[in-house]
Amino acid sequence: MAGKTLYDKLWDAHLVRQNEDGSALIYIDRQILHEVTSPQAFEGLRLAGRKPWRIDANLATPDHNVPTTARAGGVDQIVDPVSRIQVKTLDSNCDDFGIVEFKMNDLRQGIVHVVGPEQGMTLPGSTVVCGDSHTSTHGAFGALAHGIGTSEVEHVLATQCLIAKKMKNMLVRVDGQLGAGVTAKDVVLHIIGVIGTAGGTGCAMEFGGSAIQSLSVEGRMTICNMSIEAGARVGMVAVDDKTIEYFRGRPFSPKGEQWDRAVEAWKDLVSDADAEFDHVVEIRAEDIKPQVTWGTSPEMVLPVDANVPNPEAEADAVKADGIRRALKYMGLSADQKITDIQLDRVFIGSCTNSRIEDLRAAAEVVKGRKVAATLKQALVVPGSGLVKEQAEKEGLDKIFIEAGLEWREPGCSMCLAMNPDKLGQGEHCASTSNRNFEGRQGFGGRTHLVSPAMAAAAAVAGHFVDVRELMNQ
Amino acid sequence: MRKFTQHTGVVAPLDRANVDTDMIIPKQFLKSIKRAGFGPNLFDELRYMDEGQPDQDCSGRPLNPDFVLNQPRYAGSSVLLARENFGCGSSREHAPWALDDYGFRAVIAPSFADIFYNNCFKNGLLPIVLNDSQVDQLFKEVEVNEGYQLTIDLERQVVVSPSGEEFAFEVDGFRRHCLLEGLDDIGLTLQNADSIKAYEERRRQEAPWLFDAIHN
Incomplete structure (x- = not known):
C-alpha cells in the first residue's frame, strides 16, 4: 500500500x-x-x-x-x-x-x-x-x-x-x-x-x-x-x-x-x-x-520583462475574449511593455505580504530613495499590531516615511477596500495583495499584483521596473 | 433550508469565464450584518453605470444596457448559464445570497470554484456542472430563442430543454438529499453529538495542546 x-x-x-x-x-x-x-x-x-x-x-x-x-x-x-x-x-x-x-x-x-x-x-x-x-x-x-x-x-x-x-x-x-x-x-x-x-x-x-x-x-x-x-x-x-x-x-x-x-x-x-x-x-x-499581473485574473501574469499579450495571438475564443476584456478594463494596449505601465498608487500590505520579512524587503529597496513624484499615494500597512511594533523597533517605519510612503495601522486595508483605503476609477496600483479582480481595490480601480520588493521598486520609479536592476545600483 | 426538487425558469446567459465573487457582489455590500436584501446589488458593477453604495435605493440608478440581466428578454430569469470557474475568489456567502435574493434558483456552468459551489448548497441554490459542449449548446439555444426556459429535475438529476432533450448531471448524494428534503445541516450533525464527544475524548489524549488553549 x-x-x-x-x-x-x-x-x-x-x-x-x-x-x-x-x-x-x-x-x-x-x-x-x-x-x-x-x-x-x-x-x-x-x-x-x-x-x-x-x-x-x-x-x-x-x-x-x-x-x-x-x-x-x-x-x-x-x-x-x-x-x-x-x-x-x-x-x-x-x-x-x-x-x-x-x-x-x-x-x-x-x-x-x-x-x-x-x-x-x-x-x-x-x-x-x-x-x-x-x-x-x-x-x-x-x-x-x-x-x-x-x-x-x-x-x-x-x-x-x-x-x-x-x-x-x-x-x-x-x-x-x-x-x-x-x-x-x-x-x-x-x-x-x-x-x-x-x-x-x-x-x-x-x-x-x-x-x-x-x-x-x-x-x-x-x-x-x-x-x-x-x-x-x-x-x-x-x-x-x-x-x-x-x-x-x-x-x-x-x-x-x-x-x-x-x-x-x-x-x-x-x-x-x-x-x-x-x-x-x-x-x-x-x-x-519577478512577476507582474497585467489583467483582471491572477493567472494573467507575466515576468516583468515581458510584453502585455495580444488577443489576436490567442487561438481559444473564450480566452481571447477574456484578454480583450481585461485589456479594456485595465486601459492597456496589446503588446505594450509591462515596464511602461505608469502607476498611481502603491500598496504594501494584505494577508499575502504584510509580515515583518515583507516589510524588511520593501524597506531595503526604498532605503535612501524617494517615491516618484507622479504617485498619488504609497501605503505600507503592517499585518498586525505586533508586526508594526517590531518594524518600528527596527526603524523600518522611518525608512518608509523618509522615502515618502505612508506608515499605517494594521488591517486588510486596500486589498479589498472595505475601509477608506481605495483606488479611484482608472487608477493603476502596484499591490502586494492577492486579487486583481475588476473593482477589487475600488470601483474602476486597476490592480497589478507584485512582491513587496517589486512594489517598492515601482514606488520609486513610478512605473514597473525589474527590482534586480535597483538591487545592483 | 428551502427545498429544491424541480424548477422551470427563464435562462439568462452570462458569457464570460472566471466570474469572481467580487463581481457577483462587490465588497461594499458585505458590510451588511443581514442575510437578505443583496439582490438589487447582484453584479452591481456590471449592472449599473455608477458606483453602488450600501442601503441605497437602486431604482433610480443608471443601468448598463449591455448587461444581460438588464435586457427585457431575460426579465424574471431564474436559471443562470455561465462559463468555467464560476464563483472563484473570496468565500463570501453573500454571493449565493445575492443570486438567491435576485431570484436565481440554479446556476449551470462547466466548472465552479470549490467554496462557492459548497456555499450554494447551504442556501437552496443548485449549481449544476455540464460539460463544455453542452454548455456551448445551451448558450446557442438561449441566444436564438427568446423566453428560453429550462427545467431542472433534481430527483432525476437532469436538465430538460424545451425540445425535451435531457442533460444528466452529477450531484453528491448527501447534498442532493439535503436539498430535496430542505434539511438543516447543523441539526443533522448534532444527531452525531456522541461521535463528536468520543472523538474529543480520544484526541485530548493524543494532542492535549489543542484543547483549552485559547483564553484571555
Whole structure:
C-alpha cells in the first residue's frame, strides 16, 4: 500500500465519522472570526437557541473594515456607519458568547491570517477554518486550513465539525534555487500563471521541493495564501525544523512537557516518500523571474520583462475574449511593455505580504530613495499590531516615511477596500495583495499584483521596473 | 433550508469565464450584518453605470444596457448559464445570497470554484456542472430563442430543454438529499453529538495542546 500524503494524515487524524454516501464529519480545532462573515452566523445560533460547542477553539479580531489611520477615538470614531456597526457587532457577539477577541485597539489586533500563527493559535497538525478564502495561509505550518462560508462558520460554532468530502491530492514541486530578487510571491504568481486559476480546483495542494524548503515560514505563508488563486482551497507545506522553531514560545503554543510531545507529533507531518498524488506539477526555480499581473485574473501574469499579450495571438475564443476584456478594463494596449505601465498608487500590505520579512524587503529597496513624484499615494500597512511594533523597533517605519510612503495601522486595508483605503476609477496600483479582480481595490480601480520588493521598486520609479536592476545600483 | 426538487425558469446567459465573487457582489455590500436584501446589488458593477453604495435605493440608478440581466428578454430569469470557474475568489456567502435574493434558483456552468459551489448548497441554490459542449449548446439555444426556459429535475438529476432533450448531471448524494428534503445541516450533525464527544475524548489524549488553549 502506498504511503500517506500530508493531507491524508491530517484528514485521518480529524475524521469523526465517515458516512456511506462519501460525506464525512471532520473535527475543527481552530476557528478564526472576523467582522464580515460572522454576524449572520451568530444570528443563526441565536435564532436556533444554540450555544457554541467549544469557546476555547475560537479567536476573533476585526480586520476588513478597520481604518488604518489614527484610532485613538476607538470604534465609535469609524467614519463609515455601516463599517462601524459591523465592527461593533463582532465586539458584542464575542462579548456575549465569551469568545476571545483582539479588539481594534488591542496591540495584538491585525489581519486574521497574520494573527493566528503569530499567537500560536494555528498549530502544525491542526484544522483551521475561517470565513475567509485566504485561510489556506495557515497550511504553511502543516495544518489543514481552508476558507468556509458563513453557514459553515455557524456550523463549526455549533458543532466543532464540518461536513466535508475528501479532496484530491496535488503536489506542486519547485526544485532548484531562486534567483536574487525572486521571492515567494513571484513563485506563487508563476505557479498560478502555469496551472491557471482553476488548476487546483477540488484539490488540497501541497507545495514541496528544494525551493520551497529553502523559504522561510513567512514565505511559505505567502505561497499557501494564494493557493486559492490557483483554485485550491487548501494549500500546505510539510513541517520541518523552521516550522517547529516558529512556534516556540508563542502565547497559545504548548508549553513544557506538552511542547516536547507536540514536537514529536509534528515531525510526522510530512508526506511519506512513497505517497501517491493525483496530480503533480513540476516547476524549476531558475525559470522564475519577478512577476507582474497585467489583467483582471491572477493567472494573467507575466515576468516583468515581458510584453502585455495580444488577443489576436490567442487561438481559444473564450480566452481571447477574456484578454480583450481585461485589456479594456485595465486601459492597456496589446503588446505594450509591462515596464511602461505608469502607476498611481502603491500598496504594501494584505494577508499575502504584510509580515515583518515583507516589510524588511520593501524597506531595503526604498532605503535612501524617494517615491516618484507622479504617485498619488504609497501605503505600507503592517499585518498586525505586533508586526508594526517590531518594524518600528527596527526603524523600518522611518525608512518608509523618509522615502515618502505612508506608515499605517494594521488591517486588510486596500486589498479589498472595505475601509477608506481605495483606488479611484482608472487608477493603476502596484499591490502586494492577492486579487486583481475588476473593482477589487475600488470601483474602476486597476490592480497589478507584485512582491513587496517589486512594489517598492515601482514606488520609486513610478512605473514597473525589474527590482534586480535597483538591487545592483 | 428551502427545498429544491424541480424548477422551470427563464435562462439568462452570462458569457464570460472566471466570474469572481467580487463581481457577483462587490465588497461594499458585505458590510451588511443581514442575510437578505443583496439582490438589487447582484453584479452591481456590471449592472449599473455608477458606483453602488450600501442601503441605497437602486431604482433610480443608471443601468448598463449591455448587461444581460438588464435586457427585457431575460426579465424574471431564474436559471443562470455561465462559463468555467464560476464563483472563484473570496468565500463570501453573500454571493449565493445575492443570486438567491435576485431570484436565481440554479446556476449551470462547466466548472465552479470549490467554496462557492459548497456555499450554494447551504442556501437552496443548485449549481449544476455540464460539460463544455453542452454548455456551448445551451448558450446557442438561449441566444436564438427568446423566453428560453429550462427545467431542472433534481430527483432525476437532469436538465430538460424545451425540445425535451435531457442533460444528466452529477450531484453528491448527501447534498442532493439535503436539498430535496430542505434539511438543516447543523441539526443533522448534532444527531452525531456522541461521535463528536468520543472523538474529543480520544484526541485530548493524543494532542492535549489543542484543547483549552485559547483564553484571555
